Amino acid sequence: MTLPHTTAPALDTLRRVFGYDAFRGDQQEIIDTVVGGGDALVLMPTGGGKSLCYQIPALVRDGVGVVVSPLIALMQDQVDALRALGVRAGFLNSTQDFDERRLVEAEFLAGELDLLYLAPERLKVESTLRLLDQGRVALFAIDEAHCVAQWGHDFRPDYLTLSALHERWPNVPRIALTATATEATRTEIANRLNLTEARHFVSSFDRPNIQYRIVAKNRPEQQLLELLTTEHKGDAGIIYCLSRASTERTATFLSQNGIEALPYHAGLDARTRATHQSRFLREDGLVVVATIAFGMGIDKPDVRFVAHLDLPKSVEGYYQETGRAGRDGLPSTAWLAYGLQDVVQQRKMIATSEGDDAHRRRLGTHLDAMLALCETVRCRRVQLLNYFGEAAEPCGNCDTCLSPPESWDGTVPAQKVLSTVYRLDRERRQKFGVGHVVDILLGRATAKVSQHNHESLTVFGVGTELSEPEWRGVVRQLLAQGLLTVEGDHGTLVLTEASGEVLGRRREVRLRTEPKRAGRSAGSSSRGKAAPVVELPEEAKPLFERLRAWRAATAKEQGVPAYVIFHDATLRQIAAEAPTTLDRLGTVNGVGENKLAKYGQQILDTLAA
Template sequence: MQPTLDAAPAAPALDTLRHVFGYPAFRGQQQAIVEHVANGGDALVLMPTGGGKSLCYQIPSLLREGCGIVVSPLIALMQDQVSALKLLGVRAAFLNSTLELEHVSVIERELLEGELDMLYVAPERLMTPRFQQLLGQARIALFAIDEAHCVSQWGHDFRPEYIQLSVLHERFPNIPRVALTATADNATRAEIIERLQLQHAEVFLSSFDRPNIRYTVVEKDNPRKQLLRFIRSTHEGDSGIVYCLSRKKVEETAKWLRGEGLNAYPYHAGLDAETRATHQNKFIRGDGVIMVATVAFGMGIDKPDVRFVAHLDLPKSLEAYYQETGRAGRDSLPSNAWMAYGLQDLVLQREMIEQSQAPDEVKRVERQKLDALLGYCEAPACRREVLLRYFGETSSPCGNCDMCLTPPQTWDASVAAQQALSTIYRSGQRYGAGHLIDILQGRETPKVVERGHQHLTTFGIGKAVSDVQWSSLLRQMVAQGLIGVNEHGGLLLLEPCRPILRGEAEFMARKVREATPGGATSVRKEIEFESDEARALWAALRQCRRKLAEENNVPAYIVFGDATLKQMLERRPASLAEMSELSGVGDKKLERYGEEFLEVLKGHARQYG
């Protein structure tokens, strides 16, 4: 049974949750994890982004004697979490390359003298002889290894230095360790356990489902305009992330969105460090900022009010897709994961795999991961079922993805499939989709004429099917293993296609959706105003938050998240006691900010009373 505000006496963990972090009750397995680690047990925690992983080591760090050492791979995450913890009254600090030597010395002294509750540190620094010696002299409460999937060589975020973290178990066998990640299939979980020597750790596996995220995949047809239509119809004024595969496309897309009046900035590894930091700071601290980025951006970004994540290119795997889309809606309010996808995306990803210098075994695994992602994109039914099944979890249709909201129509594509397969075979099994469609449509393009393909018996037999439907049909046939893609993007026949080619089996295909401005991607806004009065109060609360954030030099969401402001809007607390009952309002934040927000609420009541 979940504890409530009336439970008495409160257990230490729940008391800390309420008074420090301002939450009335634990969610899911949080309480079991916190108590297990606080009592000295090792743990592997797999919990979706936005599920509250941080509390699983932050609260035990406060409950146990000594300082919690948090291993984190990204500077931005350290700085944000430490800023947030300090506002809660927690004695937190970080050590990374941005600090001057004098500041580093102060933090090291605080660690040795027991003046820190939590210290965030990069794995590279953790492994230095100097820091290891420092740890040997300090009182350590626990080790928390965040983003633990970075230890996996099969993963998309592999960090070599993470492999060395097994030394923590060897040097400090009696100090509990908790490894945490939001993204890990069965193979990655096994590798985390082996490399970090967590064979005796308790494994806490939460559902990977993010029910507040709506998943949508659209067929590419002028993807920039599709993206703009999606943002305009669904997320005007919201913060979001747009992922592109190349640095050039990132730059071009950000420039194009700015030309359309949107507040968009590029982010990729080719930009200088100062520009990247400036753009990231604008995104984290601002409202309505869109970051157009390669996958170099995002891991560790703690911004809870990202309302959408869009992909203009196919990601590398379902793990990467899950983690990237998980950066939307960390505050549990409605959010969107939108992707535009075409067959050329698949060809490009296959080329990247084949041309890489990776060993054959790695390439084999990457091909399997790409096939799984293709299966998701071409899913004939609920996308969430496909996504969760990949992580070993079963579910029923979600009612919150494009396939559930607008079930696809199907058609008997058996004849069309035979025509496509015959064209692939007769043209030599070496050409891409565009050339094959030209043959099927009977177009005498220079390439068709040069190769004499206008004389094929299949030339022009597919005019009854539109180009876009042919493209979709070919993708579906690839997804179902009927045709393959070679390293140059050419389509070729696979053994399972024989029954269809011979007319011994039928092939049912999805019809292409008609493009609509909002379509199945539309999602209710996170705040729905019942009146102009409510809209005005919301604006006043956000203005108060922005002012306090600037005064404290922190992102606005660290003062209070949108979910807390929404409660203020709905419940209109009239006293500090009433405000203390809101989720996200702990003792220190109540003391620091309570009166200012009460003044806004009282002033608004006088104006509209």
């Protein structure tokens, strides 16, 4: 077969520099497009190989590939990883002093760089624009392109200025890349970056190695501890919390229970945040407990779990965050604990948010989709992929597939809740929160109930057939289905337009059966039913551990994350094949020319020890 004229040098670069024999998915077509001078908009899941789509064209085309990235804290690691491959890479950002910037600028002008990483705000500085004018730019890569979406989960105002790249350098190809975008967001990216004529490449959003699990909150810190101690002991992972306080509290709780956990949030000083991030990247088995300020662009391939202790605001944010697990393709867990208070809090935040009604409606739509994912009785993966416009079959590897939930006719309980809210509002001109409504249904003569004479309501005590947790589950699902909403600072319950259909007996309400306890029925299979992984034979496991120890020592000596030396997947293949010559070692995926020359003999010596 005759390869396109752009493919042969690209494939040679893939083999020689990166140590892989073949492209995956759309990589080859994307690379051919950019090498040939065309623009591209690329949607590819985390771990799908997005970086190669601009790194290889930058190496093949004349000039320097300029990568626009918001990840200042990670640029050094990205550059270190490329240099380990023999790629001449550098960066310019606010962490450097004058002399460091001058050195990188001189390398750029002398043609001594293959890739130059810039933060987007630097492209608003005239001196940076003049610098790029004086050199030869091979391409512009706009990484994390969803940051341009104005109402998105990672909006960066500086990204709005990047449309000017095409105006100033009309003949330089551009490639915008992201792991998360609906069709509407993709259109917004194309419009805002002046990429309406670009070719669009949309890969499957499916990450079959990730098992999605959502549990009802029941002492969530204890539920999290059980997950980590029974399924992810010694694994690296990320735990997301909504507030700084819960981040600190959870990190302390885990540390007190024998799991080394570091907090990460905007309230910490910059040095502490940088130290915690660096330790997470460089040390094995650490857990980071963070707000959503953490994680975008994290290249650590062996994150075995991502847990959420609070409800994400959107499916896009949830997918982006869970996608940080299992970048190496090995089985990983995405775990979320979700409860009534999450829904009340999110609805309240939307009701009191800044912006116009259209903005609040947009936020509400995002939350509705997230709630639908939480409450679905069908395959989580099907629901998730459908949100991004991708059809799928049940995966057999999420909690709803492994332990199918039941649903029940909750019309009558729904009517009781709605009727209570109606009577409080219309008859008494009063509004109350969830707890008070449940007390009335259960017939509890609490001080507040007696104070307002709510024992006289016709609905007082009509709900004794359900327990308090079951009633709170009913209210949560009514909020999720838009049959109730909340308003005000105290999260009081109010009816919606759709409530009348239920009260008028014109609509049936199906509810998900509340589990008695969030057990491990789904989790016990989390490592066995994900993407197929070649298990190491028993005799190879000691070799793998020796290679990991060698890698850890080498990484520490060089001051870089372990994955910069080699990924686990590469070490596993080396351990399984146990090559005895440099030529044979050079055929292993991930062992390119530079790494073979640098580490080859050390690996053979380690295997022979």
